[in-house]
Amino acid sequence: MRLQLHHLYAAYLDKAAAATTSSSSPPLIPSSAFPAFAFKCLRPLAPKISFPEPRKMIAPPADHFGRARINTSKLLNSTVQLPTSTAGTTRWNPSPEQIKVLEMLYRGGMRTPNSVQIDRITEELGKYGRIEGKNVFYWFQNHKARERQKQKLAALLTLSTLDSSSLPAAPETKEVPEKRNKKEAACDDLTISKRRCKAPWGGHGDAADCTTDDVTLELFPLRPQGKA
Amino acid sequence: MRLQLHHLYAAYLDKAAAATTSSSSPPLIPSSAFPAFAFKCLRPLAPKISFPEPRKMIAPPADHFGRARINTSKLLNSTVQLPTSTAGTTRWNPSPEQIKVLEMLYRGGMRTPNSVQIDRITEELGKYGRIEGKNVFYWFQNHKARERQKQKLAALLTLSTLDSSSLPAAPETKEVPEKRNKKEAACDDLTISKRRCKAPWGGHGDAADCTTDDVTLELFPLRPQGKA
DNA sequence: GCAAATTAATGATTTATTCAAG
């Protein structure tokens, strides 16, 4: 259990999962559990400095690779097509019920749900509309960041209002409360976070490497634990 | 196709995949493609500020959650055990061959491989030792960031050496070259990156939303394309 | 010569910033 679950890399597989849901042909490379598909198509990340046409975005990378070779020969074929089941609107549009539940969870203390939690939330919210785990994940990321942003701004405004009279920006009192906040941030989730995992990833399951008794973290702590 | 694949959320699923590889019981919630397992047990995030004993690292977070409740009742059971197949050491320890291949790919221009690419790389590198897609993903992230870091540092040193004589730090000439670099960063991959995806995630697959012809990106461009 | 402690390198997460869709 416990699988550290880095939030990063996960997006790949969510994509993958959605794709493989329809395609019934296993990619025959289950070693690293990679469905094989997805895409590149990343954001061009406009420089924001002074580009007249932010829509261009491609700028041929100019293939400047042409030396050194390995014994990889057949790795260039797996055009995963992503048949015809995962598509629809462009991006997730949360329904009011979904937002309500998400905000409730957030106010309940949830900050960065793990896989299990996201899974459950997704399942729950799926009743109110199409949703993917990724959406839940991103929602918490964004909500957390923006709430913090709002609070910071409010604090600054309050301070500047109380302290002096109306100076727009006080360069002093940096505060940087988020730095210290990080430590707690990892634990302010609803999970118990016993101590820490010794072998969060691999683990042949020989013995409980941590103190981990998988805790059965209460995803929706809004109910005491009774049936409802 | 091409599934945007945000690198973030992906980590969850990689973990999941590794776990489900051994456990043969489907989690019965394939809606959002979430294997259901993983863990919390995150890093304690040591404050780094001024703790005399960096080895302690725990510091009980004091459970301060306890109110708010929703109508979720049965979501609290899925103790995924992670049987006994994916374990080993705590973190990935790349073999020299693996590093060699990864560096070759990096020098070949690969920066942020997508799922397909990571899948292939993982498959390839799996010949030299245990590896997961996540590891490949993180390797590129870290390598990219640290190479950039190194270059920045070198540039600063060079400038300070050339410009003045030995002043330790010049507060001027911020440079911030990485800002502009970001635009290219998204495209300097080996993938073609047509334009950008319209419906990267959901997509019922009704029609080709993008210009996507899945390109068959050459993962290991070291060989022209022949069999070898 | 070996083992424990310390340092350096780097794998893994979280947070901050940014782009773009509605």
Place this chain on the structure above:
DNA sequence: CTTGAATAAATCATTAATTTGC
């Protein structure tokens, strides 16, 4: 303008090198 989505930066944590004491 709001906010979902994605990446880059910063940070934490673990492992290998290296050093130090015996």
